[in-house]
Amino acid sequence: MHFLGGLDESWLELGVGTGRLLDACLSTNAPSAYIGVEKDLSLIGQCQPAFVRNLLHADVLIPEVLAKVLGDKVFTRSVGNPPYGCMALPDAALRRIDALCPGLYLVNGWGNLDLYFVLESLARLRRPGQAGFIVSAAVAADVKLAAFRKNLIDVASEVLCYELPIDTFGNKAEVQSYMLIAKFGRTKRRCVVKVGRLAGQDFDVAEERSIHPEVGAARLDLGYHKFADLTASLQAKSGSFTMRELGASIIRGSRTHHQFLDLEVPHFHTSDFPPGGGNVEFDHIDTCSFQLACGGDILVPRVGTRCLDRHALVATGSRPYTEAVYRVRVPSRYVDRIASWIGSDVGTEWRVAAAKGACAKHLTVSALMQMPVLGS
CATH class of the missing domain: 3.40.50.150 (Vaccinia Virus protein VP39)
Structure with missing residues (x-):
């Protein structure tokens, strides 16, 4: 001491x-x-x-x-x-x-x-x-x-x-x-x-x-005060809008990873995020039993200290995704803008800083909806 x-x-x-x-x-x-x-x-x-x-x-x-x-x-x-x-x-x-x-x-x-x-x-x-x-x-x-x-x-x-x-x-x-x-x-x-x-x-x-x-x-x-400073600086910039203002909807997945495995249903989990971010391509799975990630959707981790900095854009196809993942769906004219921002250094820093929890860090829907988005 x-x-x-x-x-x-x-x-x-x-x-x-x-x-x-x-x-x-x-x-x-x-x-x-x-x-x-x-x-x-x-x-x-x-x-x-x-x-x-x-x-x-x-x-x-x-x-x-x-x-x-x-x-x-x-x-x-x-x-x-x-x-x-x-x-x-x-x-x-x-x-x-x-x-x-x-x-x-x-x-x-x-x-x-x-x-x-x-x-x-x-x-x-x-x-x-x-x-x-x-x-x-x-x-x-x-x-x-x-x-x-x-x-x-x-x-x-x-x-x-x-x-x-x-x-x-x-x-x-x-x-x-x-x-x-x-x-x-x-x-x-x-x-x-x-x-x-x-x-x-x-x-x-x-x-x-x-x-x-x-x-x-x-x-x-300290993390809270750094996060507050970062958010305030982003909000003060010209052309800053929140995810909510850009019309985003954020939906958590339907089942756990193990439940999907037991059902033998192909699915997207936090371990499937490309390490550096990028596009993912799925076969077409059409089922009303689960939440589906489809072409144009953006996927981000909901929970997991080691993976919160990752993201993916669904290029083609559709697939169920787990409850550890959020599907971000936005108007088509904003897809590229938001996907680029979420994967940027500042966007990634913001998401990691916004995560809560003393053990397993997790992002809430309300926090993501308030995420400032820059770019055009």
Whole structure:
């Protein structure tokens, strides 16, 4: 955790797990104390033997238990790589969230686990102090968690949010996650807010920009701000029209790839997109049972992080296509214009940036309908 400096600081980590973050902190810092909390005894047993005595057995989601093991201790550094996901929280945990972050939007008592851990950690942070957490995309971008981002920016001196490499948790799990860093001074001043992106095994800062605190409260993900800038610049250009304004219709395919295979029906799937884009030719398959891609239709991926930059124009014939693909059908006079734009560098950049999702990225119909199209 090289983003948090200082010697002889006291550190807190809620949800130590197997101790990977603990090891990283100890390798780059010299803490006066490092207190970790973990509810799974089998995981505690996997941590460094020398530090097992500094690990406390408790369930972070039970406020009274956590208060009992930590007492009134406060720390100058707080870190964590808490569990992700949403779950129905106990009533005591819901009351605790409301006390720590008033105005947070919760649906039927469900809350984000990583946010709960972050709130509990920040509640035990001394001023001045620093905190760093690996969090889900929801903490950085979900509109329902805007109250947390606003509250954090209101009390912190500096808030940094960096997108982590998508393979941070291993090549088999592509997850969009963020490093959230908050620094607090002795006295409050206007918060400095920066968003960025980390790259490489050493998590070097590859991109970074400062944003206004009010903008940061809305979103702390760099991709969103870059996408907003790109869209605004395209919309400002002469001759820019949205797909909707050009009369496009966008329809998702009828069946999954495996369903078509089981039915032994020839079909077009994301794996069939030409790597560099271009035309595809089909035999004539005339059936009213499925959505068909026909001559003049433009095909783009709906889902798939590795293929969202691809596209195809149907030159001849017709064929069913899977639910992972969109068929874009436009008036004939706009086919060449839109196909060329969708496959252009800027058009491709826009489509990839418009995709949503923390794991498998996907494009929505509403987003594609608002895509600015240039050219004539």
